Amino acid sequence: MVKQSLTRNILFSSLKRLFEVLVPIITIPYLSKTLLPDGIGQVNFVKSYIAYFVIIAEFGLSGYGTREITRQRNSKETLSKVTKELFSISLISTFAAYILFFISLFLFNKLQPYLSLLLLYSISIFLTTLGMEWLFRGLGEFKYISIRYLIFRILMLILMFVFVKNENNIKEYFLVFMVGSSLPNIFNFLYSFKFINWKTVVPLVYKHHLKSLLFFWWHTISITIYELTDVTMLGLMSTNTEVAYYSTTHKFVFMVNALLCNVTMTAIPHAVHYIEVQNSEGYMELLKNIGNFLLMFSIPLSFLCFLLSKDIIVLFCGLLFLPSYIIMNILALSICPFLFAGFIGNLILLPYRKEKITMFVNLCAAILNCILNYILILYYSAIGAAISSIISQYIVCLFYYVYTRSMISYKHLLSNIMQYFCASISMIIIVLLLKYSISTLLLRLILCTVLGILVYMLSLILMKNIYMINFYKKILTRRR
Numbered sequence: 146m147v148k149q150s151l152t153r154n155i156l157f158s159s160l161k162r163l164f165e166v167l168v169p170i171i172t173i174p175y176l177s178k179t180l181l182p183d184g185i186g187q188v189n190f191v192k193s194y195i196a197y198f199v200i201i202a203e204f205g206l207s208g209y210g211t212r213e214i215t216r217q218r219n220s221k222e223t224l225s226k227v228t229k230e231l232f233s234i235s236l237i238s239t240f241a242a243y244i245l246f247f248i249s250l251f252l253f254n255k256l257q258p259y260l261s262l263l264l265l266y267s268i269s270i271f272l273t274t275l276g277m278e279w280l281f282r283g284l285g286e287f288k289y290i291s292i293r294y295l296i297f298r299i300l301m302l303i304l305m306f307v308f309v310k311n312e313n314n315i316k317e318y319f320l321v322f323m324v325g326s327s328l329p330n331i332f333n334f335l336y337s338f339k340f341i342n343w344k345t346v347v348p349l350v351y352k353h354h355l356k357s358l359l360f361f362w363w364h365t366i367s368i369t370i371y372e373l374t375d376v377t378m379l380g381l382m383s384t385n386t387e388v389a390y391y392s393t394t395h396k397f398v399f400m401v402n403a404l405l406c407n408v409t410m411t412a413i414p415h416a417v418h419y420i421e422v423q424n425s426e427g428y429m430e431l432l433k434n435i436g437n438f439l440l441m442f443s444i445p446l447s448f449l450c451f452l453l454s455k456d457i458i459v460l461f462c463g464l465l466f467l468p469s470y471i472i473m474n475i476l477a478l479s480i481c482p483f484l485f486a487g488f489i490g491n492l493i494l495l496p497y498r499k500e501k502i503t504m505f506v507n508l509c510a511a512i513l514n515c516i517l518n519y520i521l522i523l524y525y526s527a528i529g530a531a532i533s534s535i536i537s538q539y540i541v542c543l544f545y546y547v548y549t550r551s552m553i554s555y556k557h558l559l560s561n562i563m564q565y566f567c568a569s570i571s572m573i574i575i576v577l578l579l580k581y582s583i584s585t586l587l588l589r590l591i592l593c594t595v596l597g598i599l600v601y602m603l604s605l606i607l608m609k610n611i612y613m614i615n616f617y618k619k620i621l622t623r624r625r
Contacts (some may be wrong), residue, residue: 161291161407166400168298170461172305173396176318177462184312186385189392191262191319193376195269198246202270204238205361206231206279208495209354214283215414216421225342228280230354239274246270255381266319269327276330280337285414289336293329301325360500363508374511375530378518383526390469391527393462394454398476401446402483405439409488413495420496429553432492436558437612439488443481444565445572445601449594450477452576456590475531482535482542489545493553506544510537561610568604572597 177185210231217224246267250256256263281290304321308314337343375395379388412435419428450457454473458466494503514537521529546555576597583589605613 157287157291161287161294163404164295164298165403168302169396169400171302173393174461174463175306176309177393177466179309179311180315180318181312182386182389182465184315184385185393186380186388187259187262187315188318189376190380190385190388191259191266193373193380193392194256194259194263195266196373197377198242198267198270199273200362200365201245202235202239202242202274203362203365204235205358205363205365206235207361207365208279209357209361210277210279211283211413212417212495213354214280215285215417218284221340221342224340225345228277228337228341229343231279232277234354234358235274235277239271242270243267262315262319265316266323269323272323272327272330276327276333277337278330278333280340281333282410283414284340287411293332297325297329357500360504363504366508366511374515374518375534378515378522379527379530382519382522387527390466391472391530393466394458394469394473394476394531397457397461397473398450398480401443401450401480405443405446405484406487408435408438409484409491413491416492416496429557432553433557434612435492436488437561438616439484440481440559440562440565441605441610441612441616443484444562445569445598447477447480448569448573449576449597450474450480452573452580453590453593456580456586456593460586460590469527472527472531475528475535479535479538482538486538486542486545489542489549493549494545497552502548506541506548510541513537513540561612564605564608564610568601568608568610571604572601575600 176188180188213227213231214224217227250260250263278290301321301324304324305318308317308321376388376392379391412431416428416431419425419431451474454470454477455467458470458473462469490503494500514533517533517536518530521533523529525532576593579593579596580589583592602613602617606617
């Protein structure tokens with residue numbers, strides 16, 4: 146039953162992640178030519194700045210709330226009580242976030258050119274709190290989450306092409322973007338009545354949540370700092386064009402991470418369940434499957450992003466963004482450590498309640514990232530931000546690995562890693578041959594990607610990699 150539930154949840158969640166990839170593929174070419182580098186820089190700076198206050202308002206509920214809801218979901222009475230307690234805490238933290246947000250507007254003069262955009266987009270802070278995404282992830286409602294996401298994103302795409310026509314339509318862009326990203330949170334709250342008895346008045350206790358929430362919150366803040374400070378510091382220390390170069394290339398890498406990270410996030414409730422019932426065999430089987438899946442695809446996709454960076458940038462963003470291909474080459478090197486660190490953090494440290502470790506490691510990495518950013522952005526702008534980002538991610542990944550070696554055996558997780566690298570070499574050879582023999586940009590990109598991946602998969606099958614063979618068998622079974 147658990148395997149069926151996991152498979153179903155991964156299927157729906159993968160559908161959502163796939164659309165998260167498709168939406169930027171559609172919007173990036175259009176927005177790059179409509180808003181131009183300066184407008185794209187403004188948009189991404191405002192998004193990154195507001196993201197800090199969303200994290201403050203969320204107060205660690207993304208991780209802690211998901212875990213606690215998973216534990217209490219079998220009892221509606223207990224589930225309702227815990228949800229009310231957590232939602233009440235999030236309302237208080239949201240109020241605090243808005244206070245800090247308005248204070249920051251008065252303190253930092255460099256924010257004045259973005260004032261109207263910041264005020265407009267700040268509405269998303271409250272709407273994110275109202276959405277209680279942690280509730281539905283904990284309940285395993287991935288079907289609802291995915292369908293809701295698809296409907297509103299399609300609506301957003303339609304509105305974007307109707308109202309965003311030139312570089313002066315940045316406010317229109319934010320309004321349309323919130324239709325797709327923030328408005329669905331209102332429907333989340335209404336849908337929560339199906340699971341939560343909001344009308345019943347019961348004594349609420351908050352104290353026992355606060356300690357764990359603080360750990361999760363600091364963990365989230367530290368991750369956010371070394372994910373978002375690159376854009377924020379670029380906006381404050383460099384130009385909107387440099388912000389556009391960095392944030393646009395980062396989106397392409399994010400597409401890869403989003404697709405693969407989805408498997409890890411979907412498996413969190415199952416990892417927690419195995420630990421709770423002390424099913425070590427099921428837990429290790431889950432880790433082996435998820436870990437090998439991530440390695441099997443993250444390694445070749447990193448190489449593909451590196452080899453095809455120029456073609457990707459020119460095709461989707463235009464020649465104005467061509468200088469950003471170097472940034473994409475650098476960020477491509479971060480795919481594997483990012484996914485592996487997320488795997489260890491979410492499926493090993495989180496279920497074992499090692500929040501202190503994740504908080505400490507990510508906080509140190511965040512501080513290091515800020516220091517490196519301050520130094521490198523001054524000399525290398527967006528390239529410097531990319532370098533500082535991957536250094537921080539490798540440090541986090543390495544520390545997680547060293548720390549958890551005493552908790553689990555990585556022997557089975559990493560036993561096939563040489564196969565993945567060898568298969569990647571065969572893919573690289575094919576991609577290079579095609580890259581320098583085909584002159585048409587679109588045809589070259591399609592053939593390099595499709596044939597490269599097919600050669601990679603075939604190489605693993607010939608090497609009798611059990612995980613690729615099982616993956617291939619599942620594809621054939623679904624087609625039948």
